[in-house]
Amino acid sequence: MPDETQPIGASSPAEKPADEKKAAPATASTSPAAELPGAPTEPKPANPEVPKPAVEKPAVAAPAAKPDAPAVAPAAGAAKPAAAAPAGAAKPAVAAGAAAKPPAAPPKPPAPKPDPWESPLIEKLREAYGSGLREASTYMKQNYMVVDKSIASDVLRDLRDQEQFDYCVDVTAVHYPKRDEQFEVVWILYSFARNERIRVKTQIKESEPAPSAVSLWPTANWLEREVFDMFGIHFTGHPDLRRILMPDEWKGHPLRKDYGLTQQDEQWVKINLGIESGQ
Secondary structure, eight states: OOOOOOTTTTTGGGGOOOHHHSSSSOOOSSSHHHSSOOOOOOOOSSSSSOOOOOOOOOOOOOOOOOOOOOOOOOOOOOOOOOOOOTOOOOOOOOOTTTTTOOOOOOOOOOOOOOOOOOOHHHHHHHHHHHHEHHHHEEEEEEEEEEETTTTTHHHHHHHHHTHHHHHHHHEEEOOOOTTTSSSEEEEEEEETTTTTEEEEEEEOTTTEEOOOOOOTTTTTHHHHHHHHHHHHHEEETTTSSSOSOTTOOOOOOOSSSTTTOOOOOOOHHHHHHHHOOOO
């Protein structure tokens, strides 16, 4: 058994001088290629750095080209597609009547017409005044009579005293410039006892007055003043016939058809208001 102890002062193989370490030859490669006889050896640096193997990315396969769709033969008898019209080509004319027309408007219903008004009241007035009762009709469920101006006052009195029409609802007028008798005066009467409403009309010319009903129904006082103010119709027997809405100096009557909508008494406006007409 060899002696494992070494003499003092003897150096171990691990403690070689530094010069010897530097002069030691590079360790031979242990690769199998280097051990083959006659194989050339490649010089390597003293402290070679082992290069990291490069990681190669897997190549992405290119998408496969789609095969061309097989041409489908048109079925027998099928219409061939129309060729595209060249740019700027004129459009074919639309056949007459091809465009849809809007539906025609429905015809207007016929205007209502007055119907003859027959009643015991009308028979009694016809017996009393004959042809003085010009017309007795019903229009839109409203009864009216047209009487001659010469008997208008008497008919109104009979309606109040004998037929119980004790309430004068209104007095008004209508202007028809193209008629010979331009104005139509209308009295609207109501009977509480009969629960009935009627209209009495008479026609007069431009310069003719109408009979006043103030002596029969006192409320007709203000109603006839309004007709005088708006239409210029005079009433015989009225106690105080003067304007009620317009100023006393105002010229013209606003509800006449020949009185313009913007017409006004420019002189009165200038004198009383101190301004020019705003129309």
